[in-house]
Amino acid sequence: MLIIGKKGIALEQLVLWTIILISFFLIAFTVERIVSSAGPLESEIICRDSLILKSKTKTDVASIELLSSPDLCKTINKKFSAGKKEEALDFFSRSMERCWWIFLEGRINEVFGPRGLLGSDEKTKCFVCNTLVYQKGPTFTKGELLSHLEGINSRYKNSDVLSYIQERGYVQLYEEAYTSEQVYALVYASNIDDSVWKSSFVRFAGFDVPYTQPGLWLMNLNRFGNDELCYYQPDIAGQ
Numbered sequence: 075m076l077i078i079g080k081k082g083i084a085l086e087q088l089v090l091w092t093i094i095l096i097s098f099f100l101i102a103f104t105v106e107r108i109v110s111s112a113g114p115l116e117s118e119i120i121c122r123d124s125l126i127l128k129s130k131t132k133t134d135v136a137s138i139e140l141l142s143s144p145d146l147c148k149t150i151n152k153k154f155s156a157g158k159k160e161e162a163l164d165f166f167s168r169s170m171e172r173c174w175w176i177f178l179e180g181r182i183n184e185v186f187g188p189r190g191l192l193g194s195d196e197k198t199k200c201f202v203c204n205t206l207v208y209q210k211g212p213t214f215t216k217g218e219l220l221s222h223l224e225g226i227n228s229r230y231k232n233s234d235v236l237s238y239i240q241e242r243g244y245v246q247l248y249e250e251a252y253t254s255e256q257v258y259a260l261v262y263a264s265n266i267d268d269s270v271w272k273s274s275f276v277r278f279a280g281f282d283v284p285y286t287q288p289g290l291w292l293m294n295l296n297r298f299g300n301d302e303l304c305y306y307q308p309d310i311a312g313q
Contacts (some may be wrong), residue, residue, distance in 0.1 A: 114150045121147035122176045129182045147176075149202045155254075156211030163214055163222040166206065166252070169260055170245070170290050171228060171235045173203035177262045179230075180242035180288035185264050200263040205295060213253045219292075220247065239290060248293035259298065261291040 124146035152169065156162035177185065186199040223236035223245065231238045239245055252258065 114152075117148055117150055118172070118176050122178065125176075125178055125182065125185060128185070129178070147201060149205060151205045151207065153207040153209055154211075155209045159212040159214050159218070162208070162211045162252075163219060164226070166219060166258075166292070167223050167226060167235055168229075169204055169206060170223070170292065171230070171238065173260055173262055174239050174243070174290060175230050176203065177201075177264075177288070179238075180264075183264075185288075200261045200291070202259050202261055204260040206258040206260060208252065208254045208256050208258065211254045213251055215251050216247045216249060219252065220245070243287050244289040246289055246291045248291065248297060252292075257295040259291070259293055259295045261293070262288070263291055264288045 154165055156165065174180070186201070220236065223239075224234050226235055227233075228235045228238040231241075233241075236245065246263075249258075
């Protein structure tokens with residue numbers, strides 16, 4: 075009869091936890107390599123699938139997130155030029171539609187995790203889906219882009235693209251005009267809490283964007299350094 079003492083059990087547990095930790099770091103390293111080397115299309119699919127998995131594995135106790143699978147997303151840089159205004163409008167519109175689809179159409183609350191240990195973190199939460207490098211092409215206005223979003227059919231739902239996004243979210247266009255030779259950030263914003271906004275009359279009247287919902291922002295990349303409109307998180311995976 076084999077008798078194992080307390081020291082033997084403790085040693086077994088130590089070995090087991092060592093193996094688990096080593097396995098975890100090896101898997102994390104492998105996943106990181108896969109994400110960093112993936113092309114644009116593969117990166118988008120990996121990001122979306124990881125968010126689906128996160129929504130199914132998240133475990134909360136007393137509003138504290140204890141366990142969740144990681145987000146495997148990275149910002150994709152897109153360079154483009156347009157010969158006609160319609161081409162530029164279509165590129166921006168389809169990029170916005172794609173970002174909304176990748177982030178599960180705004181169906182998951184707190185996709186970036188809870189706001190601090192007990193909800194005290196006041197940083198806005200957003201992710202830069204794309205940096206859109208508009209190299210050459212005609213200028214278009216904010217109003218023209220909104221009209222285009224409303225005028226083209228969505229690839230993911232039987233509606234126009236603007237209605238597709240506004241079903242669970244909003245669109246915020248920060249620039250009055252979008253010109254070439256500029257870099258624009260396409261941002262998915264979520265989990266933003268503004269106490270002034272919550273009690274403001276403009277929200278009740280519907281005159282401004284509901285930041286407490288998920289939404290898409292389109293702005294000049296320089297705004298991140300100047301206005302600090304959102305917490306710049308270019309890669310959820312940590313790159």
